[in-house]
Each structure stands twice: as C-alpha cells, then as structure tokens.
Amino acid sequence: MNFTVTILGSNSAITNHGRNPTSQVITIGNHVFLMDCGEGTQQRMLQYKVKWFSIHHIFISHLHGDHYFGLIGLLTTYNLLKRTEPLTIFAPALLKDIIELQLKASATTINYELNFVATNDNDFYIVFENENVQICSFPLVHKIPTTGFLFKQKEGERKLLIEKLDGFDIDKNEYKLLKKSRYKRQKWQYNKSRRCY
Numbered sequence: 001m002n003f004t005v006t007i008l009g010s011n012s013a014i015t016n017h018g019r020n021p022t023s024q025v026i027t028i029g030n031h032v033f034l035m036d037c038g039e040g041t042q043q044r045m046l047q048y049k050v051k052w053f054s055i056h057h058i059f060i061s062h063l064h065g066d067h068y069f070g071l072i073g074l075l076t077t078y079n080l081l082k083r084t085e086p087l088t089i090f091a092p093a094l095l096k097d098i099i100e101l102q103l104k105a106s107a108t109t110i111n112y113e114l115n116f117v118a119t120n121d122n123d124f125y126i127v128f129e130n131e132n133v134q135i136c137s138f139p140l141v142h143k144i145p146t147t148g149f150l151f152k153q154k155e156g157e158r159k160l161l162i163e164k165l166d167g168f169d170i171d172k173n174e175y176k177l178l179k180k181s182r183y184k185r186q187k188w189q190y191n192k193s194r195r196c197y
C-alpha cells in the first residue's frame with residue numbers, strides 16, 4: 001500500500017518567496033489526509049494535483065495563523081464545488097468558533113456535513129482509525145496548545161499455515177488474532193480510554 005507525504009508548504013509565520021505556509025497531504029492507500037492548512041494551500045493543491053474530494057479529514061495542529069488561515073477558503077470552495085460528502089476537522093476546540101464566526105460574518109451556509117473534533121494537548125489519543133491506518137494526537141511544546149499527529153500504517157493480515165499449528169495449544173477462535181499479528185499484543189495495544197501508545 002502506498003504511503004506518501006506531500007509538503008505543500010513548510011514556511012513559518014512570515015510570507016517568503018517560493019515557500020508557502022504550512023500544509024501537508026498524507027496519502028495512505030485510497031485515503032488522503034490534509035495536515036494543517038496555511039494561506040495558499042488551495043493553490044498548492046492545484047499545483048500538486050491533490051484529489052480534493054478524496055480529503056475527508058483535516059488535522060490542524062494549533063491556532064497560530066500560518067497553520068490554518070487557508071482553511072476558511074478551502075471550506076467555502078468545497079461549498080461552491082457542491083461537495084456532498086462529510087468533512088471532519090480535528091483541531092483545538094476554539095477553531096469551531098472561529099470558523100462559525102467567519103461563516104456568519106460572510107452570510108455563508110455550508111451545505112455539506114462539517115464536523116469538528118476537539119483535540120486535547122494533555123496526552124496521547126487515538127483520534128482516527130480505519131482498516132489501514134491509526135492516527136494519534138500527542139502534545140507538543142509551543143507557545144499555545146499544540147498537538148502533533150502520528151500516522152501509523154497498520155500491518156496487513158498474515159497468511160496462516162494451519163498445518164503448522166498442530167501441537168500448539170491455540171484455540172481456533174484465536175486464529176483471527178494470529179492473522180492480524182495481535183495474538184500476544186492484544187492485551188496492551190489498546191485500552192478503553194482510547195489512549196495511544
């Protein structure tokens with residue numbers, strides 16, 4: 001499965017010639033994730049031929065403007081392009097208020113489902129998981145609350161040679177875990193609080 005990172009921008013707060021404010025596209029299999037959305041992100045998405053409608057999840061690390069000043073533009077562009085699929089934004093809680101105020105001030109109604117999930121910078125948490133990837137947020141030291149995001153590609157299922165299991169005391173119900181390589185690790189890999197290790 002492909003796992004690629006495209007750097008759309010890597011500059012910091014002040015605009016610089018030839019370098020855009022922060023934004024990255026992470027592609028894992030058919031899933032495309034946007035991480036941070038600085039000013040000019042849409043232009044860079046066009047330049048790099050990013051599949052706009054493959055993005056269903058956006059991750060914002062913190063609320064310094066160079067990491068999200070491009071977001072309201074992207075959200076309203078999706079509206080103009082008649083997006084229908086839901087979009088979820090993982091970000092500090094205050095971003096929801098900021099975006100809603102921007103939409104209110106410009107009398108704009110978003111016609112697709114827009115969800116906000118507040119990140120928490122006090123510990124490690126699993127914020128997203130599907131069959132291919134697990135994404136964890138974790139605290140970073142900065143001037144304002146900030147999280148990093150760790151994208152972990154999951155291992156594929158192993159091929160199980162049933163005849164090799166003769167003589168081992170393994171219940172048939174455990175075969176599925178063996179295929180997923182979790183037979184030994186299942187007890188500590190996850191806990192109920194969804195903390196990420």
Ligand SMILES: [Zn+2]
Pocket residue numbers: 062064142
């Ligand atoms: Zn910052």
